[in-house]
Amino acid sequence: MVQILAIDGNNIGYASMYTPALSRLSHDGQPTGGILGLVQSVIRIAKRYPEAVPIVLWDGHAAWRKELCPEYKENRRDRPDKVAVAESWKRQQPWANLFLLQMGVLQMRAPDAEADDLAGRLAFAHERFADFGIDGMTLVSGDTDWWQALSRHVTWFTPITDGEMTLADLQTDKAKDGPFSGIEEYLLAKAMAGDPSDNIPGVQRVGIPTALKLLRLHEGLDGIAAAVASGRAKDKASAAIVDAIDLIERNRRIMDWRLAPPSAETTGIARLSFSPDDCRDLCAHFGFDRLAHRLEPGGEWDTLQRSFLPEVPAAFDFAEFTA
Known part of the structure; x- marks a missing residue:
């Protein structure tokens, strides 16, 4: 082999x-x-x-x-x-x-x-x-x-x-800005934060640590949207994420090789x-x-x-x- x-x-x-x-x-x-x-x-x-x-x-x-x-x-x-x-x-x-x-x-x-x-x-x-x-x-x-x-x-x-x-390392502090629960969380957090090295803009004032915190707190992107809609999430970062859903989806298309x-x-x-x-x-x-x-x-x-x-x-x- x-x-x-x-x-x-x-x-x-x-x-x-x-x-x-x-x-x-x-x-x-x-x-x-x-x-x-x-x-x-x-x-x-x-x-x-x-x-x-x-x-x-x-x-x-x-x-x-x-x-x-x-x-x-x-x-x-x-x-x-x-x-x-x-x-x-x-x-x-x-x-x-x-x-x-x-x-x-x-x-x-x-x-x-x-x-x-x-x-x-x-x-x-x-x-x-x-x-x-x-x-x-x-x-x-x-x-x-x-x-x-x-x-x-x-x-x-x-x-x-x-x-x-x-893949195991990705789920530890060895991964920059991690740990990540897996590939899906890694890609979604990057899509939200953008990629300065490739000049892909992300959600304003939302880096990967903030993206991870909110994704985990509200159990995903849909959860963030629901929390903002219900008034449970009143922070500016969550509101900015909801306003930038189209941008996040575009970034996922650019970044995710499977797409x-x-x-x-x-x-x-x-x-x-x-x-x-x-x-x-x-x-x-x-x-x-x-x-x-x-x-x-x-x-x-x-x-x-x-x-x-x-x-x-x-x-x-x-x-x-x-x-």
């Missing part, structure tokens, strides 16, 4: 651009910190989970979220420094894609879906994985939105802080065999001398990628699970 590592490519590559050791890294005038950060992270994650098959998921353009919320992710380009980082990573991302391809790493992208959506489709199909010799998966991202896919078979790991989360529309376009899947020679040439092109040693024949990566063989059987159709 093997496991899957579903890795959020853009999240990790973009986060690398804010790492001091990588943010100003360049070679012959070309920025390289995002490329190196993502490649090194993939190697380190594979080393941490030596019997798991790494799959890097890339963002497509989920236009339907922008249609629901025009301000969605607009905050990522609201300052010159953010624009500079975004543009730098945009130039590096195709090279990172090529680098991983020559390393033999499987990559997936759907033109009309985000990496989040692909991760969700894979995670929610876990009950069928056993037929293909797969007994679970780890979601790899710095984005805590991915907690919504936690289950007995699915865990979460962030290489940014080496933090881990399981995302199916892809109208085919999920692209790319993978080549590991090529030490091509990796060496890319390392020379970008001045990655130390990385080159890790990618030599018989080196660290060669040993690692052999450890997750035999891999997922050829009969396993990733496109089927991410459609």
Whole structure:
């Protein structure tokens, strides 16, 4: 039995651009910190989970979220420094894609879906994985939105802080702003509070702690509405929640992966065999001398990628699970 590592490519590559050791890294005038950060992270994650098959998921353009919320992710380009980082990573991302391809790493992208959506489709199909010799998966991202896919078979790991989360952990103080009773409460509280990182506005002056307090006090969103209608709840937060029911429902549609529309376009899947020679040439092109040693024949990566063989059987159709 093997496991899957579903890795959020853009999240990790973009986060690398804010790492001091990588943010100003360049070679012959070309920025390289995002490329190196993502490649090194993939190697380190594979080393941490030596019997798991790494799959890097890339963002497509989920236009339907922008249609629901025009301000969605607009905050990522609201300052010159953010624009500079975004543009730098945009130039590096195709090279990172090529680098991983020559390393033999499987990559997936759907033109009309985000990496989040692909991760969700894979995670929610876990009950069928056993037929293909797969007994679970780890979601790899710095984005805590991915907690919504936690289950007995699915865990979460962030290489940014080496933090881990399981479904059991979500129900403890280990979860930021938690504990949560489960996935449904987590998603509803987020929909009420909004998501500043994605620029999704929530109910004014209602954060996740307040949302949880009121949901538990009144036994759910309908209970809050009933308490306000009857006069039992006279606090401003409860009244604001009732006034923002449509906003909360919209946020749930944006955030809850189970509510995302199916892809109208085919999920692209790319993978080549590991090529030490091509990796060496890319390392020379970008001045990655130390990385080159890790990618030599018989080196660290060669040993690692052999450890997750035999891999997922050829009969396993990733496109089927991410459609």
